[in-house]
Amino acid sequence: MTIKDIPIIQGESVKLPTKYGHFDIIPFQEEQSGIEHMALIKGDLSSQTNTLTRIHSACATGDLFGSLKCDCGDQLIQAMSLIETKGHGLIVYLQQEGRGIGLMNKIKAYKLQEQGMDTIEANVHLGFLPDNRDYQVGANILNALGVNKIELLTNNPDKILGLEKNGIKVVKRVSLIIAPNPFNKHYLSTKETRMGHLINDKEIIKTGL
Ligand SMILES: Nc1nc2c(ncn2[C@@H]2O[C@H](COP(=O)(O)OP(=O)(O)OP(=O)(O)O)[C@@H](O)[C@H]2O)c(=O)[nH]1
């Protein structure tokens, strides 16, 4: 399979010490749309064969504000911590807010969920697919970094298919299980029962809630 062309510009690499580990950060920009993504890198990617990788879609509410309505923020921290512990790996942070429908529409979808719809019904009601993402640009970023075989940190089988469709070999899936809370319990069970997410693993990593 070949990777389709979404031309991207790769920025400078600088060091980014964080609470969860010390990384290098590289920004990427889609040439045509100007949309910006980023990669957090631990260790020397060229010396790794099956790079431990998290492809994370932006969730401003969860990643920035610690929203309890989803599991995104905790998954990101868990991924950073696992990569730090392992000593090498990669996080690609994609600007795909709201499973690709953008913040304005995600909040509209949240409104519909307050009125009783689930996360899929809300997207469809707004005229979108349940999941509006594709992983072409994610695969392009991996390609630009010289990474084509990965161990993927995800519970989402569609993410694996989406990357493989774009030329990335996913040699192993590594779960990111977050203990549910009263606010995301229904969302997580919808992801499991209606979106095929593999989140019924035995080992639950506590989030402190
Ligand atoms: N449309 C919509 N998007 C949501 C909702 N809740 C969270 N999101 C978005 O869902 C996406 C979740 O991204 P990820 O954590 O990378 O992916 P995932 O599909 O949950 O799969 P994992 O790799 O297992 O985490 C983010 O873009 C969030 O903004 C919702 O109720 N509606």
Ligand SMILES: [Zn+2]
């Ligand atoms: Zn979220």
